[in-house]
Amino acid sequence: MSTGVIGIGRALPEKILTNFDLEKMVDTNDEWIRTRTGIEERRIADDNTNTSDIGYEAAKKAIENANISAEDIDLILVATVTPDQPFPSVACMLQERLGAKKAAALDISAACAGFMYGMVTAKQFIDNNVYKYVLVVGVEKLSKITNWEDRNTAVLFGDGAGAAVLGKVTEGRGILSFELGADGTGGKHLYQDDFIQMNGREVFKFAVRQMGESSENVLEKAGLSKEDVDFLIPHQANIRIMEASRQRLNLPEEKLSKTVHKYGNTSAASIPISLVEEVEAGKIKDDDVIVLVGFGGGLTWGAIALRWGK
Numbered sequence: 001m002s003t004g005v006i007g008i009g010r011a012l013p014e015k016i017l018t019n020f021d022l023e024k025m026v027d028t029n030d031e032w033i034r035t036r037t038g039i040e041e042r043r044i045a046d047d048n049t050n051t052s053d054i055g056y057e058a059a060k061k062a063i064e065n066a067n068i069s070a071e072d073i074d075l076i077l078v079a080t081v082t083p084d085q086p087f088p089s090v091a092c093m094l095q096e097r098l099g100a101k102k103a104a105a106l107d108i109s110a111a112c113a114g115f116m117y118g119m120v121t122a123k124q125f126i127d128n129n130v131y132k133y134v135l136v137v138g139v140e141k142l143s144k145i146t147n148w149e150d151r152n153t154a155v156l157f158g159d160g161a162g163a164a165v166l167g168k169v170t171e172g173r174g175i176l177s178f179e180l181g182a183d184g185t186g187g188k189h190l191y192q193d194d195f196i197q198m199n200g201r202e203v204f205k206f207a208v209r210q211m212g213e214s215s216e217n218v219l220e221k222a223g224l225s226k227e228d229v230d231f232l233i234p235h236q237a238n239i240r241i242m243e244a245s246r247q248r249l250n251l252p253e254e255k256l257s258k259t260v261h262k263y264g265n266t267s268a269a270s271i272p273i274s275l276v277e278e279v280e281a282g283k284i285k286d287d288d289v290i291v292l293v294g295f296g297g298g299l300t301w302g303a304i305a306l307r308w309g310k
């Protein structure tokens with residue numbers, strides 16, 4: 001047996017903020033946002049909905065989809081940079097609301113690579129037979145740390161959550177290889193003081209280089225070639241960065257997962273949200289090879305080669 005994904009779920013706030021809405025808020029326009037980022041609209045949570053509320057919805061669906069009960073979960077890992085408050089963690093809040101009585105719980109701070117860090121951490125406990133089921137949630141309410149007067153960042157981000165339950169799957173399926181990394185010297189390019197601050201050009205260069213390298217590295221570690229890849233699910237930050245990753249793996253357009261136009265950059269939530277959408281659309285089937293790859297503030301990055309199926 002190896003470790004893989006046995007259940008998935010996602011949650012998105014209902015309120016849509018379009019590029020045309022943003023035109024009324026800052027000096028920008030739909031054409032600029034679409035051509036530079038690929039984003040057309042994003043979801044924004046209302047004032048009464050916090051990060052834990054969005055995460056709870058996604059987690060509940062993932063547990064149902066895994067066909068287990070919340071009480072079966074051994075560990076909850078929540079990847080987020082927008083927790084409701086510094087403590088208790090969002091993971092502990094979910095533990096209570098889900099009724100996951102025996103689960104240990106902690107948040108992971110690795111920005112947009114957080115879900116990759118969460119999945120790889122979960123794998124260690126399951127591989128070693130310490131835990132049977134680990135719930136990993138990527139969730140953000142980035143709208144609460146977005147400066148809605150700064151056009152450089154206000155157009156990029158959105159709110160949402162994606163979740164996965166990890167457990168044992170058939171040998172040969174599941175997580176085949178992974179890579180995690182960090183470069184604290186680049187922390188100055190993407191950080192939060194009161195709001196998100198970003199040096200877009202530096203982050204762009206880093207992202208294109210790192211996403212390509214990490215994707216190739218996990219394929220090599222898994223003994224796979226680019227031709228073996230059925231689907232690429234990159235962090236959904238900018239269509240130009242995603243396209244560069246697709247081209248680096250020589251993949252046709254239909255093998256690139258794209259949700260950035262609908263949801264913007266939802267940080268730790270973007271990869272699991274996209275995974276759920278592709279699986280629900282029937283585009284990912286059992287035994288397909290998927291490359292998941294993310295990058296973010298820290299700077300951090302992570303990639304996973306995954307063979308789909310239980």
Ligand SMILES: CC(C)(COP(=O)(O)OP(=O)(O)OC[C@H]1O[C@@H](n2cnc3c(N)ncnc32)[C@H](O)[C@@H]1OP(=O)(O)O)[C@@H](O)C(=O)NCCC(=O)NCCS
Binds near residue numbers: 032152203238295
């Ligand atoms: C932010 C980003 C879209 C900017 O695109 P770009 O092609 O690099 O654009 P530039 O930075 O060269 O800026 C071009 C011009 O557009 C302007 N501009 C920036 N935001 C704008 C907006 N929302 N609307 C209109 N104009 C805008 C800039 O002020 C700049 O004007 P100037 O040349 O007069 O100074 C791009 O750099 C990017 O995606 N970077 C990575 C960001 C990221 O992924 N962050 C999340 C990491 S998890």
